[in-house]
Amino acid sequence: MNERLAASGNRFVEKIHSDYLNIPVSRYYHPQQVSGQRWVFTASMPNIGLSESFRKTGMNFFIISLLAMFSFIAVFSLGVIRWRKEFVRRQEIEQQNLNLLLKDEKRKQMMVTTELERLKSGLNPHFLFNSLSSLRVLVGLNPDVAKDFAINLSNLYRYLLKQENQNLVALDDELVFTRNYISLQKIRFDKKLQTEIIIPDDYLQRRVPPLSLQLLVENCIKHTRISDSEPLFIRIFVENDMLVVENNYSPRVSSDAENSGKGIENLIKRYSFLTDRQLHFGVINGTYVAKIPLLIME
Numbered sequence: 001m002n003e004r005l006a007a008s009g010n011r012f013v014e015k016i017h018s019d020y021l022n023i024p025v026s027r028y029y030h031p032q033q034v035s036g037q038r039w040v041f042t043a044s045m046p047n048i049g050l051s052e053s054f055r056k057t058g059m060n061f062f063i064i065s066l067l068a069m070f071s072f073i074a075v076f077s078l079g080v081i082r083w084r085k086e087f088v089r090r091q092e093i094e095q096q097n098l099n100l101l102l103k104d105e106k107r108k109q110m111m112v113t114t115e116l117e118r119l120k121s122g123l124n125p126h127f128l129f130n131s132l133s134s135l136r137v138l139v140g141l142n143p144d145v146a147k148d149f150a151i152n153l154s155n156l157y158r159y160l161l162k163q164e165n166q167n168l169v170a171l172d173d174e175l176v177f178t179r180n181y182i183s184l185q186k187i188r189f190d191k192k193l194q195t196e197i198i199i200p201d202d203y204l205q206r207r208v209p210p211l212s213l214q215l216l217v218e219n220c221i222k223h224t225r226i227s228d229s230e231p232l233f234i235r236i237f238v239e240n241d242m243l244v245v246e247n248n249y250s251p252r253v254s255s256d257a258e259n260s261g262k263g264i265e266n267l268i269k270r271y272s273f274l275t276d277r278q279l280h281f282g283v284i285n286g287t288y289v290a291k292i293p294l295l296i297m298e
Contacts, residue, residue: 041262079173101138130218131156134188143188152184160211168207168295171243178213178236185221191228197236206294208243209270215263216245216290225250242280242291249288267292 014027026134032039131153138146162168175197186193195217217234224247226232234247268279277293 066236088185128157130222132186134184138187149184149187152180156180156184163210166210168297169210170200170204171206171208171213171294172204174208174210174213175204177211178217180236181214182217189221189226189232192228192231193221193234194231195236199236199238203238203243203294205297207297208292208294209267209274212267212270212292213243213245214290217269219263219290220245220247220288223252224248238294239291241294243294244289244291246287246289249283249286264290 016025016027027042028267135149135153138149142278156177159173159180163173179197182193182195213236217236220232220234224232230248230250232247232250234245235244236245264281271277271279272291275293275295277295278292279293280289282289
């Protein structure tokens with residue numbers, strides 16, 4: 001080094017190996033005249049270039065990027081798995097809720113069907129009781145008339161069996177049944193019971209619940225005073241798509257207050273299962289008026 005410094009007299013750089021750091025270093029020599037004396041300033045720096053730093057930095061960035069990417073993929077995959085599990089769980093819950101709704105709807109339909117059948121069947125014993133009561137009276141008064149009464153009564157129950165599983169019947173069929181019923185009642189009341197039926201042919205195929213018209217006529221007879229001086233007059237006709245049954249209003253004091261109005265109440269319930277149209281019952285100008293909708297078969 002002294003030889004090179006003496007030869008050059010200028011500053012220079014020498015590549016050496018640092019035993020202490022165990023790395024290559026560059027030692028810088030800078031001669032300088034100070035107060036007539038010649039001084040040499042030296043400095044040593046590690047021989048590590050910027051390219052190596054950049055190379056290591058790039059490698060570290062690549063490794064960090066890979067780790068970040070793998071972490072993102074792992075987190076995303078876990079999120080997808082969790083989302084799928086949650087989606088499947090929600091689908092199962094929705095399916096369970098749908099099954100419960102279907103079961104509930106089926107249960108309601110069964111209840112409606114059962115209630116409708118119960119209401120229908122509830123009319124038959126009521127009608128039979130009144131008919132047998134009339135027959136019992138006729139047997140003692142006039143056996144021949146009682147015989148005809150029994151035959152007509154059997155025809156009526158043939159109709160009851162025919163419509164047992166039907167929710168609606170043609171008005172024409174209901175009129176035939178009601179006329180037979182009225183004929184039986186006229187055997188009992190004779191001229192004290194008068195009727196007028198005016199139904200246009202266009203309405204004969206409209207639909208009504210079975211026994212509905214007969215129930216309205218029976219209601220007139222059951223709740224009205226009937227005598228020679230006060231005969232019962234029943235009029236049956238169509239008005240504004242409604243079947244109308246009206247009679248002179250002369251109410252009888254009922255001995256069976258508990259069951260009074262049950263037939264009308266049942267009829268209203270039966271109609272509620274079939275249509276949103278309303279029924280009307282009331283007294284207008286001294287006449288009791290009952291109106292039930294005439295339905296169209298869909």
